[in-house]
Amino acid sequence: MQWQRNLAICFFGSFVNIIAMTVLLPFLPIYVEHLGATGDAEIARWSGIAYAATFLSAALVAPLWGHLADRYGSRQNLIRASFGMVVSMGLIGMAQNVEQLVALRLLVGLAGGYTSGSYVLVAAQTPKERSGWALGMLSSGIMAGGLVGPLLGGVLPTVMDIRTIFLGASGLIFFNFLATCLFITSPKGVTKSSKAKVASEAVVRPDMSVVLTMLLVAMILMMANMSIEPIVTLYVRTLGVDTQSVTWLAGLCMAASALGSILSAPRLGKLADRIGALKVVVVCLGVAGLLLIPQALVTEVWQLIVLRLAMGLALGGLIPCVLAVIRQNVGANKVGKMLGYATSAQYLGQVVGPVLGGFAAGSLGLRFVFGATSLVLLVTAGWCLLLLLRSRRAADGAQLSEG
Structure with a gap:
């Protein structure tokens, strides 16, 4: 193994x-x-x-x-x-x-x-x-x-x-x-059958609409996450928390989101292997987008902590599933390059997210950032759903033509 x-x-x-x-x-x-x-x-x-x-x-x-x-x-x-x-x-x-x-x-x-x-x-x-x-x-x-x-x-x-x-x-x-x-270790030997498999994967033409959508999802995911994280401390302060408790409660909110992602990532990845990674991407984006709405309406810190934990559970499977979709839609000789682009997209989201979140919070208010991020995630989920339906129709058409 x-x-x-x-x-x-x-x-x-x-x-x-x-x-x-x-x-x-x-x-x-x-x-x-x-x-x-x-x-x-x-x-x-x-x-x-x-x-x-x-x-x-x-x-x-x-x-x-x-x-x-x-x-x-x-x-x-x-x-x-x-x-x-x-x-x-x-x-x-x-x-x-x-x-x-x-x-x-x-x-x-x-x-x-x-x-x-x-x-x-x-x-x-x-x-x-x-x-x-x-x-x-x-x-x-x-x-x-x-x-x-x-x-x-x-x-x-x-x-x-x-x-x-x-x-x-x-x-x-x-x-x-x-x-x-x-x-x-790298594979020491290559059998004739595995050579044929690699050669067949190498000439597979990538489905660029799927790949480009997943790169966009990777960027939007990190951008959405990083637009919220920098303002969590300020948001906690508006919930009536005393000054001495603001920082550790804000850290608890951030830790709750990270803990949720750690717990859910392997399980959602295993689910993706069974039902398809793109389906998991659609559901997780939709759930995360919906969970941001009540976060903009909370009145107590404990409510925010619970919702951040739930959002972490939804977000945990997204990056692995995005990378799995890319892996399944490119040839074996393009895996590293395409996943490199996915990494660049994530880093770009980490740079752009805090800037946009900071400007939006300063100009339109902290709660607006949650609402705007929710809308972005829900629109992205809708786009991925259309992509999933198109892929399913294409697969059904291919089966009919073979029949």
Whole structure:
């Protein structure tokens, strides 16, 4: 079961890499101030630039790494990415000013890409009938890292120097680098039947309408999520919470959403293997869109926490199912490139979402952001439903012609 062992290593490696990338979020403004920024406005500006830099550079190079993975192998790409993270995280701990910090955060995005590379390897090596479950498991590891990283980032600066945290993260990723080198394997032999299978998949013409729709869904999903997350703290404050409890209750709201996604991703992926990934995408988008409506109307924090947990359960299966749909609609020689584009779309959503959400909240109010995001998700669900119905009609037509 070679693909299962590779999945386990990718799960662990992605978990570790995401922890290393997100551990700095709680103390990023403090580190920026330590590097010479003065005044709240300047600290906030440089913190935002440093945070977005990684996603911007990663979005630019993700299709390139996916293409190279198709050409030279996913294992080599993962080794490159893990070693790149070892170097870049260590260098961040040695930065001397904020300009160097931004440049090194750009390097993280350029040299990294372990999680996107893991998606490529798992999607390419896992049997298609198990791809939804496998991608869901990998997604759970990534989201778990995103949950644990900020929690550690809130505790570690109280017990050690910030620079030491980055060096420790670099050392932790080094173990992942060794595990990737020693235990990730590529198929050693290719039988005549498997050669024929790869050749037949290679000449399959991608259904570009489906692929492009899934790329759009990936971007909209991250954009919708990131348009809400930055304003959660402000929204909690409007619900009559005392000042001392605002931050930890806002963190609880964010953690509830992440926990829901972690719990649901493998299960929804397994469901997608049974009934079809595109069906799960339609239902999850619709449910998530509907759940945003009551979030705009809550009067108590506990109501928001419960609804964020429910929304996390709905959103958890979307990215694995989106990637499964892409995998099923492209040839084997295009998997890495197309999944690279999907990664770029997600990063683009992470950059655009907070900007749009912030402007909308400032101009039209916090509750408007929930309503507008709900409308976007429901329209996207409707578009995917039309795509599903068209695909079903095409399949029925093909069966009739064969009959």
